[in-house]
Each structure stands twice: as structure tokens, then as C-alpha cells.
Amino acid sequence: MNRLLIxxxxxxxLASLHAQPPMPTDSWPTYFGDYSGRRxxxxxxxxxxxxxxxxxxxxxxxxxxxxxxxxxxxxxxxxDGVVYFSGTDNAxxxxxxxxxxxxxxxxxxxxxxxxxxxGMGMDGHQVFFETPDCHLIALGKEDGQVRWSKIIxxxxxxxxxxxxxxxxxNHVIAGVSGDxxxxxxxxxxxxxxxxxxQWRFYTVPMKKGDPGMDSWPNEDMARHGGGMTWQPVTxxxxxxxIYVTTGNPxxxxxxxxxxxxxxxxxxxxxxxxxxxKMVWAYQTSPHDxxxxxxxxxxxxxxxxxxxxxxxxxPRKLVAQxxxxxxxxxxxxxxxxxxxxxxxxxxxxxxxxxxxxxPIPNPEKFPSLAGTLVSPNQGGGVxxxxxxxxxxxxxxxxxxxxxFSVYYLYDATDNPQGWGGNDRSGxxxxxxxxxxxxxxxxxxxxxxxxxxxxxxxxxxGNLIFTGAPGYSIEALNATTGDPLWHARLPAAVIVPPITWxxxxxxxxxxxAGDSLYAFAMRAK
Amino acid sequence: MNRILVVALLAxxxxxxxEGPRPAASxxxxxxxxxxxxxxNKQIVDPAAADRGRHLYAAECVDCHGPTARGTDNxxxxxxxxxxxxxxxxGSELGPFMKKGHPLQSKGNSANLTATQIVDLSHFLKQxxxxxxxxxxxxxxxxxxxxxxxxxxxxxxxxxxxxxxxxLAAGAANxxxxxxxxxxxxxxxxxxxxxxxxxxxxxxxxxxPATAPVTLTVxxxxxxxxTGELVFLDDFDAQLRDSSGxxxxxxxxxxxxxxxxxxLTAHHxxxxxxxxxxxxxxxxxxxxxx
Numbered sequence: 148m149n150r151l152l153i154x155x156x157x158x159x160x161l162a163s164l165h166a167q168p169p170m171p172t173d174s175w176p177t178y179f180g181d182y183s184g185r186r187x188x189x190x191x192x193x194x195x196x197x198x199x200x201x202x203x204x205x206x207x208x209x210x211x212x213x214x215x216x217x218x219x220x221x222x223x224x225x226x227d228g229v230v231y232f233s234g235t236d237n238a239x240x241x242x243x244x245x246x247x248x249x250x251x252x253x254x255x256x257x258x259x260x261x262x263x264x265x266g267m268g269m270d271g272h273q274v275f276f277e278t279p280d281c282h283l284i285a286l287g288k289e290d291g292q293v294r295w296s297k298i299i300x301x302x303x304x305x306x307x308x309x310x311x312x313x314x315x316x317n318h319v320i321a322g323v324s325g326d327x328x329x330x331x332x333x334x335x336x337x338x339x340x341x342x343x344x345q346w347r348f349y350t351v352p353m354k355k356g357d358p359g360m361d362s363w364p365n366e367d368m369a370r371h372g373g374g375m376t377w378q379p380v381t382x383x384x385x386x387x388x389i390y391v392t393t394g395n396p397x398x399x400x401x402x403x404x405x406x407x408x409x410x411x412x413x414x415x416x417x418x419x420x421x422x423x424k425m426v427w428a429y430q431t432s433p434h435d436x437x438x439x440x441x442x443x444x445x446x447x448x449x450x451x452x453x454x455x456x457x458x459x460x461p462r463k464l465v466a467q468x469x470x471x472x473x474x475x476x477x478x479x480x481x482x483x484x485x486x487x488x489x490x491x492x493x494x495x496x497x498x499x500x501x502x503x504x505p506i507p508n509p510e511k512f513p514s515l516a517g518t519l520v521s522p523n524q525g526g527g528v529x530x531x532x533x534x535x536x537x538x539x540x541x542x543x544x545x546x547x548x549x550f551s552v553y554y555l556y557d558a559t560d561n562p563q564g565w566g567g568n569d570r571s572g573x574x575x576x577x578x579x580x581x582x583x584x585x586x587x588x589x590x591x592x593x594x595x596x597x598x599x600x601x602x603x604x605x606x607g608n609l610i611f612t613g614a615p616g617y618s619i620e621a622l623n624a625t626t627g628d629p630l631w632h633a634r635l636p637a638a639v640i641v642p643p644i645t646w647x648x649x650x651x652x653x654x655x656x657x658a659g660d661s662l663y664a665f666a667m668r669a670k
Numbered sequence: 671m672n673r674i675l676v677v678a679l680l681a682x683x684x685x686x687x688x689e690g691p692r693p694a695a696s697x698x699x700x701x702x703x704x705x706x707x708x709x710x711n712k713q714i715v716d717p718a719a720a721d722r723g724r725h726l727y728a729a730e731c732v733d734c735h736g737p738t739a740r741g742t743d744n745x746x747x748x749x750x751x752x753x754x755x756x757x758x759x760x761g762s763e764l765g766p767f768m769k770k771g772h773p774l775q776s777k778g779n780s781a782n783l784t785a786t787q788i789v790d791l792s793h794f795l796k797q798x799x800x801x802x803x804x805x806x807x808x809x810x811x812x813x814x815x816x817x818x819x820x821x822x823x824x825x826x827x828x829x830x831x832x833x834x835x836x837x838l839a840a841g842a843a844n845x846x847x848x849x850x851x852x853x854x855x856x857x858x859x860x861x862x863x864x865x866x867x868x869x870x871x872x873x874x875x876x877x878x879p880a881t882a883p884v885t886l887t888v889x890x891x892x893x894x895x896x897t898g899e900l901v902f903l904d905d906f907d908a909q910l911r912d913s914s915g916x917x918x919x920x921x922x923x924x925x926x927x928x929x930x931x932x933x934l935t936a937h938h939x940x941x942x943x944x945x946x947x948x949x950x951x952x953x954x955x956x957x958x959x960x
Contacts, residue, residue, distance in 0.1 A: 261710070302708075303756045304753070305756075327803050328750070328751070328799070328803075514946070516812075516814040516815075516817075517857070517860060517949065517950070518946055519864065550941045554814075554857075561740050563740055563750060563751075564750075564801075564802025564803050565803060566802070568804060571861045572865055573864075573867070594904075596903075618904065618906075629906065632904075632905065
């Protein structure tokens with residue numbers, strides 16, 4: 148091909164990839180840094196040539212009103228020089244330059260599962276977070292005082308609440324967690340100023356005639372069909388669509404009474420932000436029987452595809468590395484699949500159907516005598532978020548290749564709740580860089596031990612990740628070569644984020660009960 | 671449903687519940703500690719009260735609500751999905767509901783049930799809710815002895831390549847002599863066979879003998895290789911302990927050669943080849959090696 152033409156095409160491709168609103172550099176205002184879920188920062192003051200000069204700027208140790216701090220799994224937010232973050236029953240505001248505490252809000256949930264908290268949402272003057280006893284709470288950014296508090300789910304039905312809310316237009320979008328009993332998943336929108344409920348979208352059919360009802364044996368099973376929404380949503384402002392990722396069907400392991408695909412569990416669902424009405428849905432795990440929810444982030448980017456995919460025009464895309472080990476790229480306007488491949492080798496499907504969905508192999512359903520399945524219940528990836536770098540065009544994910552044995556405990560024709568479980572296993576972990584146009588692995592960096600960490604990519608051609616040995620580590624985004632690390636007292640659980648203040652680029656991670664901020668002060 | 675079958679299922683449900691791991695008996699709603707499934711103040715089931723409640727349930731409720739309280743086609747709703755049951759704490763919701771009058775099998779008046787009977791019934795129903803949870807007691811009763819011993823022996827000596835490392839002779843290296851009596855529940859033998867290190871999610875399997883450790887062989891630039899038990903390894907550091915107990919610590923560089931040796935590699939690779947039938951056959955065969 149003509150060299151000038153190649154350069155022109157590359158420039159066009161790059162331009163198309165930058166068509167989305169640029170990520171802010173002086174703040175980190177959402178769980179993902181922006182609405183897209185890319186977790187990519189255009190900041191480049193830290194790059195491959197100087198990352199070894201990163202220095203520790205401050206440490207903030209969380210406290211709790213009572214008991215010990217449950218290490219958060221969320222991502223902090225930062226705006227106007229203040230870091231906001233939450234743990235179970237606690238929220239904090241900290242000076243982004245010094246780590247000095249500005250306020251600490253604490254309440255004790257008398258009930259509710261204290262498993263984790265996954266972060267906050269914010270608007271101009273409030274932050275929002277969920278509590279184990281399923282309160283959605285608005286706090287003033289200035290003083291940490293409660294503006295309003297609303298109950299969003301019934302904890303006696305074994306819901307619990309942990310997901311980071313997202314503020315979209317004049318809506319605070321909240322989701323729910325909990326798959327111990329058979330309940331319907333949902334997301335709902337609240338007025339940011341009053342907390343009043345605006346709409347609720349159930350992820351499973353709730354009454355006769357609802358879309359997807361024919362994928363369940365009866366209305367009762369559909370209404371109790373699960374599909375929890377325990378990861379933050381992403382959002383396309385041009386389409387005004389929220390991308391909701393949904394959890395596994397119920398009963399989780401026992402499946403005898405839920406014949407069918409069990410829509411819209413294990414799906415990416417596009418929902419109108421103002422009405423809460425579903426526009427399209429794509430199920431990544433039809434009739435899941437392995438607890439592989441598909442709540443992994445739906446990452447939005449614009450890309451140019453290959454010839455056989457309708458090349459030529461930039462396309463609005465959404466990508467997901469799902470817990471079931473499969474990687475999907477969809478047209479995010481229509482919900483049609485463009486790429487559907489494995490990003491880790493699995494043993495549970497019979498290939499893809501015409502829609503690109505993996506076809507579950509009934510021989511790999513849980514059984515009384517045990518079924519060897521890959522991946523295990525933890526999945527190819529779990530809650531920790533991936534990143535997409537528009538400069539490299541690569542989708543990065545900390546992946547696990549794993550095996551376990553799934554047992555059916557309840558062999559009746561009417562299991563409830565779980566009805567089985569998996570046990571033990573073997574796994575190996577690797578950081579993978581996936582070409583979104585083909586689903587092929589461009590490079591894979593094998594970790595020497597298990598590694599479950601969220602990711603950050605930056606314009607400095609860097610990937611930041613937690614790593615084995617309680618490290619925060621930087622790798623070359625193009626090659627996967629390890630470049631820098633710092634050891635912390637505990638494993639990195641809070642995924643890395645970055646921002647720039649006063650000309651200095653910061654990197655923030657959380658490990659154990661503390662936040663660690665690094666700064667690039669070298670000139 | 672056949673009444674004899676109903677009684678048998680009720681008895682089985684009770685047996686499952688009683689034999690499984692149970693928290694300390696209590697008669698009330700309590701705040702549990704640490705992370706636990708369900709609300710923190712959920713009702714802790716009193717097994718004795720639940721057992722009394724089971725008899726009451728069999729006499730007054732089972733025809734409509736079924737042996738496991740999951741409802742029937744006989745117009746009996748599923749009680750473990752009932753908000754009254756789920757909101758109840760030792761009769762706090764169930765009592766007022768029964769006071770209003772609810773059909774009973776005996777044709778008696780539900781308002782006449784005593785406070786103790788209500789509490790007993792509450793414990794029985796909460797026990798049925800617990801049965802549905804992730805760590806339900808039914809999980810302790812897995813029958814995995816479904817394979818063919820002869821086929822398992824053939825796989826052991828043939829395609830499985832197990833005999834290449836393992837002998838059944840007492841005193842031999844990697845011997846499996848007596849393995850059928852080593853793990854108690856056969857499911858633990860199955861787990862140990864597939865995942866000898868016993869690590870991983872959900873592991874409750876029994877443990878066999880300690881497995882040989884992973885070793886490192888590190889060759890410094892221009893130096894001699896040093897081999898020992900792996901102490902630490904990541905992208906930047908490598909540490910091993912040699913046979914004399916000395917700790918060797920290295921910073922990883924391109925010139926430093928590091929080789930990890932996992933003695934269980936054959937087990938890991940087997941996971942890609944072995945079928946579920948092979949697994950079930952092998953377990954039955956190894957169970958015969960007492």
C-alpha cells in the first residue's frame with residue numbers, strides 16, 4: 148500500500164478514536180474517569196522514560212466509627228483538588244495535594260451484607276454512595292453532611308448495596324447486589340436534589356408481555372430470575388443510552404426450573420437515560436449455570452474496523468471482557484456483535500451461534516458427581532475493571548485461566564437460591580492486551596502469582612496495575628514490558644487513577660486500609 | 671403429591687439441615703459478626719425449635735406449601751420467597767399474619783396457634799430459607815461415586831499417564847498406596863486428584879500429604895546456577911531457599927536467568943485433557959485402593 152495512504156489512514160483512524168469527548172486531566176469525576184469506561188487518561192507527564200522517578204506524595208489511612216475498615220473496592224473520585232471515596236458505611240474527603248482529611252462521614256448499618264463498597268458518584272455539589280443496608284445517600288461535597296437518604300432495596304430479601312452510583316444528566320443511577328435468594332435485579336434513577344425515584348428498570352421480565360418472558364418457563368421464575376447490577380454503568384451522551392451490565396440468573400447453580408436463555412441476565416443492556424426503557428440487549432452468557440455474571444464494565448469507544456466488518460467509517464462500539472472468558476465487541480447503536488472470541492481458553496461452550504453468543508454445552512452444566520469447568524466461578528475476570536487505550540487500540544484486562552469442579556447439591560426439579568456450588572481449583576493470571584478489531588491477544592504478560600487488579604492506561608504509553616507481591620506496577624502499553632513498581636503493605640484493591648494539579652501528575656491507588664498517592668515531580 | 675413421599679422429603683430436609691454445619695443455637699434474631707450472607711440481624715435458627723416446627727408444618731401446612739416450603743401447584747405459595755417469612759423475626763410477622771386467620775390442614779383456627787408454635791414454625795421456615803443459600807447444608811451430601819473402576823484403572827495406567835509418576839506400592843515415591851482411605855469423603859479425593867495444592871475458590875476439600883514445593887533455579891550472569899525452594903518471585907525480584915536453609919535474593923535483570931520448576935505441572939496440564947467421565951472413573955478406581 149502506498150506509504151502516504153497508510154499514514155493518512157492511520158491519522159484517520161486515530162482521529163476517529165479521539166472522536167469521543169476528551170477525558171478530563173484535572174479531575175477524575177466518575178468511577179471510570181469519564182462516562183466511557185475506558186479508564187484512559189490523556190496525561191503523559193509520567194511516561195516510560197521517567198516512570199521510575201515517581202515518588203510517594205502522601206498516605207491516607209482510613210478509619211471507621213466502629214470496628215475495622217473493610218477495604219474498599221471502589222475507585223476514588225477527584226475534583227477541585229479533593230479526593231472523595233467510600234468504604235462500607237464510611238465516606239471520606241481528602242486533600243488531593245497533601246492527603247489531609249477534610250471530612251469523614253460514618254454511619255453504622257444495622258443490617259446488610261458488609262462485603263465491599265465499590266465507590267461513589269458525584270455532581271457539582273454532592274457525592275452519592277450506597278450502604279450495606281441499601282440506602283442511597285447524598286452528601287454535601289463541602290461538609291460531608293447528609294442531604295438526603297433513600298432506601299433502594301429490601302435487605303431481608305438478601306439484597307445488599309455496594310455499587311458506585313453514576314450521575315447522568317439529572318439522574319443518579321443506582322444498582323443492587325445479592326444473589327443468595329431469587330430476586331429480580333434492577334437499576335433505578337433518583338433526582339439528584341431530592342432523592343425521589345424517577346424510574347426503575349428491571350433486568351428480568353416482571354409481567355406477562357414483558358420482553359424476554361419467552362426465555363423463561365413461567366412468569367414466577369422470570370420475576371425471581373436475578374440479573375443483579377453490581378457494577379457501574381457507562382453512558383453515551385450522543386445516544387443518551389446507559390449501558391447496564393447484568394448478573395447471573397437465579398437459581399445460580401441449580402437450573403432445572405429455569406429452562407431457556409433467561410433474558411436479560413448476563414447481558415449488556417442499552418437503556419434510555421431519561422425513561423429507563425430498554426432499547427436493545429445482548430446476552431453474553433445464555434442460560435448461565437456457573438455464576439458468571441456479565442457485570443464487567445461495558446467499555447465505550449469509537450473505532451475503525453477491518454474490511455470484513457464494514458470498514459471505512461468509524462463505528463460506535465462497546466466492548467466487554469466477560470466473566471465467562473469471552474470477549475465481545477458490539478455496535479453500541481444496534482447491539483449487534485462484531486467480534487466474539489475467547490480471551491482465555493475455556494471448556495464450556497459448543498462454539499458461537501449466529502449472533503456471536505457462546506452456546507453452552509449441557510455436558511458442562513453442574514452435576515451431582517462434579518463437572519470440571521474452565522473458568523472457575525471467579526471467572527476469566529471478575530469485578531476489577533479493564534482499560535482501553537485509544538492510542539494503542541488495545542483493550543487490556545487482568546485475566547485468569549482457571550478450573551474448578553461444579554457440583555449440583557439440589558437435584559430436585561425446583562431448586563432455589565444456589566442449589567450447588569463449585570469447589571477448589573487451579574488458576575494462572577495474566578495481563579492481556581486484546582486487539583479490539585479481531586479479539587486476538589497482541590501480548591500477554593503472565594503474572595508469577597494470582598492477580599486480580601483493576602487497570603489504568605495513560606497517554607504516557609503506560610498501563611498501571613496492582614501486581615503480585617503487594618505491588619503497584621507500570622508496564623509499557625505497547626509491549627507489556629514491566630517498567631516500575633512500588634511495594635505496599637497490602638495488595639492493591641482500589642484500582643489506580645491519575646490527575647494533574649499545579650503541573651504535577653499524580654497516581655493514586657488503594658491497598659488494605661490506606662490510599663497511596665504518587666507524584667511525578669521530576670522535571 | 672403422594673403423602674408418603676411428602677413425609678420422606680420433609681424428613682430428608684430436616685436431616686440435611688441437622689447434619690450440616692450450624693451456628694450456635696439461639697432463639698432470636700441476632701447481629702452476626704463479620705461478613706455473612708443475608709441481613710446482619712437475620713434470625714439464627716434454633717434446630718430444636720425448627721424440629722418442633724417441622725411437625726407442626728407437616729400437620730397444618732405441607733399439603734399446600736410443599737415439603738420444602740417452596741410451594742405446590744395446589745394453590746400454595748412459595749414461602750421462602752414470601753416477604754412475610756423473610757421479614758419475620760421469631761414470629762414478629764408470622765404471628766400477626768396467623769392471627770388474621772389462615773386455612774390450616776386440620777381445619778382449625780390459625781389464630782389459636784400459641785406463641786411458642788409460631789416461633790417454632792418461624793424457625794422451621796427460616797431453616798428452609800437457609801437451605802437455599804450458597805453454603806446450604808445439602809452440599810455436604812454429594813454422591814460422586816458414579817464411575818467405572820475398571821475404566822478408571824485403564825485411564826490411570828494409560829491415557830491419563832498417572833502411572834508415569836504414581837505407584838500404588840507402599841513406600842514408593844509419589845505412592846498412592848491407601849489413597850482410598852486417606853480423604854474420607856470421596857469428593858475430597860476427587861478434589862485432591864485434580865487440584866493437589868488445594869488452593870482456589872470454595873475449597874473445602876480434605877488435604878492429603880504436602881506436595882513437593884515449587885523450586886527456582888537462578889543463574890546469575892557468569893555464575894553458577896542456584897536451585898532451591900521458591901520463596902518469592904515477581905517481575906522484579908526472585909528469592910529462593912537452598913537445601914542448607916540459606917536465603918538467596920536477586921533483583922531480576924535481563925541477564926539473570928530464572929527458571930521456575932513446578933512439580934505439579936503434569937496435574938495442571940491434565941486439566942486440559944481429562945474428561946468428566948475420566949474423573950468419575952478415576953475416583954471410583956482410587957477409592958478401591960485402600
